[in-house]
Amino acid sequence: MKPMTFSEENYLKTIYHLMSLHPEGVSTNSIADKMETKASSVTDMLKKLSEKNLVSYKRYQGVLLTDSGLHEAKMIVRKHRLWEVFLVEHLDFKWDEVHDIAEQLEHIQSEKLIDRLADFLGNPTQDPHGDPIPDADGKIAKTEKQLLSELKVGEKAICVGVKDSSSEFLKYLDKQQISLGTTIEVLEKEDFDQSLHIRTKQGEVVVSQKIAGNLFVRKG
Amino acid sequence: MKPMTFSEENYLKTIYHLMSLHPEGVSTNSIADKMETKASSVTDMLKKLSEKNLVSYKRYQGVLLTDSGLHEAKMIVRKHRLWEVFLVEHLDFKWDEVHDIAEQLEHIQSEKLIDRLADFLGNPTQDPHGDPIPDADGKIAKTEKQLLSELKVGEKAICVGVKDSSSEFLKYLDKQQISLGTTIEVLEKEDFDQSLHIRTKQGEVVVSQKIAGNLFVRKG
DNA sequence: ATAAATTTTTAGATTTGTCTAAAAATAAAA
DNA sequence: TTTTATTTTTAGACAAATCTAAAAATTTAT
Ligand SMILES: [Mn+2]
Ligand SMILES: [Mn+2]
Ligand SMILES: [Mn+2]
Ligand SMILES: [Mn+2]
Numbered sequence: 145m146k147p148m149t150f151s152e153e154n155y156l157k158t159i160y161h162l163m164s165l166h167p168e169g170v171s172t173n174s175i176a177d178k179m180e181t182k183a184s185s186v187t188d189m190l191k192k193l194s195e196k197n198l199v200s201y202k203r204y205q206g207v208l209l210t211d212s213g214l215h216e217a218k219m220i221v222r223k224h225r226l227w228e229v230f231l232v233e234h235l236d237f238k239w240d241e242v243h244d245i246a247e248q249l250e251h252i253q254s255e256k257l258i259d260r261l262a263d264f265l266g267n268p269t270q271d272p273h274g275d276p277i278p279d280a281d282g283k284i285a286k287t288e289k290q291l292l293s294e295l296k297v298g299e300k301a302i303c304v305g306v307k308d309s310s311s312e313f314l315k316y317l318d319k320q321q322i323s324l325g326t327t328i329e330v331l332e333k334e335d336f337d338q339s340l341h342i343r344t345k346q347g348e349v350v351v352s353q354k355i356a357g358n359l360f361v362r363k364g
Numbered sequence: 365m366k367p368m369t370f371s372e373e374n375y376l377k378t379i380y381h382l383m384s385l386h387p388e389g390v391s392t393n394s395i396a397d398k399m400e401t402k403a404s405s406v407t408d409m410l411k412k413l414s415e416k417n418l419v420s421y422k423r424y425q426g427v428l429l430t431d432s433g434l435h436e437a438k439m440i441v442r443k444h445r446l447w448e449v450f451l452v453e454h455l456d457f458k459w460d461e462v463h464d465i466a467e468q469l470e471h472i473q474s475e476k477l478i479d480r481l482a483d484f485l486g487n488p489t490q491d492p493h494g495d496p497i498p499d500a501d502g503k504i505a506k507t508e509k510q511l512l513s514e515l516k517v518g519e520k521a522i523c524v525g526v527k528d529s530s531s532e533f534l535k536y537l538d539k540q541q542i543s544l545g546t547t548i549e550v551l552e553k554e555d556f557d558q559s560l561h562i563r564t565k566q567g568e569v570v571v572s573q574k575i576a577g578n579l580f581v582r583k584g
Numbered sequence: 585a586t587a588a589a590t591t592t593t594t595a596g597a598t599t600t601g602t603c604t605a606a607a608a609a610t611a612a613a614a
Numbered sequence: 615t616t617t618t619a620t621t622t623t624t625a626g627a628c629a630a631a632t633c634t635a636a637a638a639a640t641t642t643a644t
Contacts, residue, residue, distance in 0.1 A: 151601065237476075249472060260457070261455060401633090412630095424639060
């Protein structure tokens with residue numbers, strides 16, 4: 145695989161993420177929305193990526209990654225998440241500060257670098273937000289997890305990830321002293337707005353349906 | 365300072381390096397040579413950098429960095445050299461492998477990242493090739509050093525840097541078991557070709573004038 | 585000082601990635 | 615099944631960075 149431009153890499157990564165929501169095909173507009181660009185620009189790039197056999201594209205039909213496109217996308221995600229681990233574990237960044245820097249670092253081209261970095265970090269399988277890190281072959285360790293909002297009253301679980309990893313949400317969790325590994329018990333669910341009363345090591349708090357719908361937990 | 369493109373940054377860095385050889389003004393052609401591009405492209409970029417007050421440029425007159433251009437250039441060099449330290453000290457890269465990767469990493473934009481990285485590395489003042497690392501204010505610790513070729517017969521010195529840091533030269537030094545910190549004693553100088561007989565911890569070797577002219581030492 | 589050689593700049597073209605506006609295809613509604 | 619609305623693609627323009635070829639300025643040599 146010859147070197148790709150930043151732009152090509154960003155498109156592949158975006159298509160990869162959108163494919164997990166729409167495995168049957170990713171629409172031009174959804175790509176444009178996510179990348180904050182115009183549909184016409186997307187069409188141009190899809191032709192280019194198709195030419196390079198990174199996506200399978202037929203006009204008006206939506207797009208899917210080919211095997212080689214999928215592998216490239218995973219390698220970009222791998223780099224992104226490994227760098228996030230590095231920033232948090234070794235440079236004392238907080239989990240809400242690392243994404244934008246990783247957006248840059250994910251484009252650094254060097255197999256040796258990323259393999260050495262992975263070794264240095266102890267070959268982690270999760271990033272600071274609980275997202276899985278593909279290995280050098282693209283294999284991804286699956287972990288069972290569900291949304292906090294899916295728990296029933298009385299159930300206990302451990303926080304293992306976030307669905308929304310925006311800085312705003314992460315800072316909210318910090319304020320509530322909820323982080324990966326935090327044990328959460330569902331005490332009560334309000335029928336009116338689906339808000340949850342939960343108990344953490346820190347005490348009892350109420351979280352909205354929106355919060356509970358963006359926090360991944362594993363029953364323990 | 366608003367964000368610069370990679371290209372702008374590379375021009376600034378090149379001008380910075382060339383200014384140490386030609387403090388009176390850097391020629392268009394010398395920039396083109398070093399960057400392996402065309403003089404006409406250089407002229408275009410000089411106009412752009414001049415517009416941004418990063419260089420002082422008058423046509424046909426050569427170019428110099430302004431104060432703000434100098435500072436920007438030093439920050440890029442700082443990033444380059446800090447990343448080289450990271451790669452060698454923490455990811456087990458050899459000193460001949462780090463330059464190309466640092467060429468990419470030097471463009472990552474984040475003050476916080478580079479300050480944290482410097483702290484993580486223990487705020488080093490030298491990179492793996494013995495080159496000085498500017499601090500966050502652009503200050504550079506001067507160290508007295510001279511070329512091995514300038515030593516007289518009988519003098520002893522410590523290897524403290526390389527003038528040429530090409531992979532080829534660095535690998536040659538590895539083969540001769542010469543690295544930063546190696547003590548060198550000049551045993552004899554051939555009048556015919558200026559080659560030197562030197563003694564290192566490893567024994568006695570002969571090095572050409574070209575080698576001796578690319579190795580910095582400090583008399584100890 | 586004039587001519588020749590070199591350096592530098594301009595003029596115009598190219599590539600990449602983007603945009604707007606309009607046309608074409610598809611999907612939804614009546 | 616037409617009509618209407620939405621999505622997607624095309625056509626054409628633009629900015630950034632590059633290139634080639636030619637013109638202009640400077641330097642060197644005669
Ligand atoms: Mn991220
Ligand atoms: Mn992440
Ligand atoms: Mn270097
Ligand atoms: Mn170096």
